[in-house]
Amino acid sequence: MKRLLNIIVVLALGILTITSCEKEAETGSEASSNPKVDMIDPGRAPSNEVLTVTGTGIGGVTSIVFDKDNISASFNPNFNTDNALIFRIPVDAVPGEQNIVFRNSKGVEFKVPFNVLGLPAITDVSNYNFSAGTNITLTGKNLGDVSKVVFRGQTAELQIVSKTETTLTVKMPATSLAQTKLDITNEAGTITTSQEFVCIDNAFLIFTDDYQNGFVNGSWGPAEVSATFSKSGTKSFKATYMKGNWSADGFANWDPGIPYSADYKYLSFWVKGGVESHTFYITGDQRAGGYGNSDRTAPIEVPANVWTYFKIRLSDLELWKKGGPFKQLGFWIPGPDNQDETLYFDDVIFIK
Template sequence: MKRFNIKPILFFGVAIIFASCTKEVEKPEAKDSPKANALEVSEGAAGTVVSITGSDLGGMKSIMFEKDSVFAPFNPVFNNDKAVVFRVPDDASGGNQNIVLTNSLNKQVVVSYTVLALPTITAVSNYNFVANTEITITGNNLNDVTSVGLTGTTETATIVSKTKKSMVVTMPATEVNTATLTITNSTGPTVTNQVFVNLDKAYKIFTEGYNNGFENASWGPASVSTEFAKTGTTSFKAGYNKGQWSADGFANWGGIASMPEYKFMSFWVKGASLPYTLYVVGDQREGGYGNSDTSVPIQIPANVWTYFKIPMETLQLWKKGGPFKQVGFFIKGPDAQDEAFYFDDVIFIK
C-alpha cells in the first residue's frame, strides 16, 4: 500500500486559505492582548508544521524557541488574527520549552512545545580505536547527550566535552572487532552509520610501524615518517618521483596465506599537493604488483586525510591461488612534480 505524507498537503491547504484571506481583507494589526489556545499536537522534530490558533494573533514579528533562543523563520502570509503557521527550525534544541511569539507592539504570547531532536552524526575524526583513543564526533543535537555506547554491548565511551555541534569521547576497552555507536540524548537514542574498528582485533600491516613481518617494498622513496600521522605519531610516507609510474607499498616475503575471515582492507591517506588517483595492486591479484593494474582506483583529495574501506571481494588479494607477498599503490605519473602521500592504519578488518 502506498503511503502519503499529508503534512505538506495540510501546510499548502492552510497557505491557500491564508492567501485567499489576504486578497479579501487587509493584514491584521497587532493587538495588546494576544491569546493562544493549547496546541493539539505539542511535539515535533525539525521541519514539523506548527499551527497556533487563538485570538488577536495578527502582526507577529518574531517566533522564538526559548531553549538556546532559536528563531523560527515564518511568512507573514500565514499569520492572521486567529492563527499563525510556521515550521520547527532545523537548529531548534531538543526538549520541552516555550515558543515565544512577539508582535509589532512587543506584546508576547507563550505556548509550550517539545522539540524532538535526536542526535545526528555527520563526521568523525577517526574510525579506528584502542582503549582510551579520543574521537571527535561532529553533528547536531549533541549538547544534551547522556551516553555513548558500543551498540550491542554494555561498554560505554567516556564523554570528555560536548556542544550542540560536536562531542569528544574516549573509547572503552572491548573485545568486539567492530561496532557502531548508540548515542542517547534527551529525545532518545540513535545508532551511527559509521562503523568503528578495534585496532587490537584487526590484522595490521602498518600502524605505528610495520607489523606482522611486513616491510617497505616501494619502487620510489618511501619510509616511516613522523611528519604527519592520523593515529599515533607515525605514518608510511610513499614518495613518487615525477613521471616514474611507480608502485609503493609493503611486502611480507614469507607470504600470507588466504584469510577469508577478513572482509575489508582499510587505511587512511593524506593527499599530496594535487588530487590524484592511485591504484591498489598486489602480487597475487590478477593484474599483479606493478604499474599496469588499474582495476581498483582510489581518488585521493589534496592535502587532507581520507579514509578508505575496500571489500576483500573487490581486492582479490589471493586471486592467483598462492600466498600474497606484496600489496601497494601505483600511480600514473605524477606529471607535474615529485609527490608524497602518507598512509596510516593499513589493516584488514573482520
C-alpha cells in the same frame, strides 16, 4: 503527573464545550483581544511531542506557527478553550530556540518562547579507528545535551570526555567487537551513527606506527617510516613518487606471505595526499593483473594535502585471486607528471 492532570482537565473542558451548546460546537471557543499565556508544558521537547498551553483569553486560535522556518502546526479546535490549547510539535519543526506564534480569529497574534529539541546528528569524525583508551571526537549538531553513548546494541556506556553543541568527544573502551556503530542519546531521543568504528586491537595489522606482522617496505621508490605526519599514534608510512617514474610503493611480506582467510572482510587505511589530487591504483602480487604499474582495476581518488579514509571490500580487491598467499600490497600512479608527490599512509589493516 501535573502535566497529565492538565491535559485531562483541558480535554474535559473541551468535551463540555462541545456538548453544552450546538452553536459553540460549530464555532469553537471565542477569541480575545488580549490573550495571555501563563505556561507551556513542557518548555522544551522534540518533534511530535504533545504541548499544553494554558492562560486566559487564548480561545479561537486559527493558526500555530513555529517561527524558525515558519513551520505550521496542525491542531484540533475542539482542544482549544479560553484557558487551554493542546497540539503537537510538527514532525518537521526545526530544532532550536524560537517562538511559537498563535493567531486567533480576531487577527490577534501572541507568542510563546520554546526550544524544539533535535536528535543528535554526526557529520564527521576525527578517526574511524580506535584502540582501548583512545578518544574519538564526533562533529555534528544537537550534541550539547547528549547523556549516553554506547556501542550499537550494547548497554555499557562510553565515557563522555567533553561536549558542545557541535562536538562530542568519547573515550573508547576495550571491546571484542571488530567494528561497530554508536547509539547516541540526548533529550530528543536516540540515533545510531551511519559511521562505523573499527577496533584496531581486533584487526590484522599491516602498518600502524611501524610495520606489523612481518611486513616490510616493499616500495619501488623512496619510502620510509616517518614522524612528519600521522593520523593515529605518532608515525606513518611515507612514500615518495618521483616525477614520471610510475612507481608502485607499499608493503611486502616476503616469507611466508599472508594466506587467505574468510575472517578478513575489508582493507582499510588512511592516506594524506600530496601537492595535487591524483588517482592511484591498488596493486597486489596475487591479484589477476599481478603487482606493478599495469593494473588499473582498483582506483582510489586521493585529494591533495588532506587525510582521506578508505574502506574497501576484500571480495572486490581479490588479493588472493591467483590462489597463493599474497606477499605484496602497494599503490601506484601513472606519473606523477608535474612534480614529485609524497603521500603518507597510516592504519593499514584488514578488518575482520
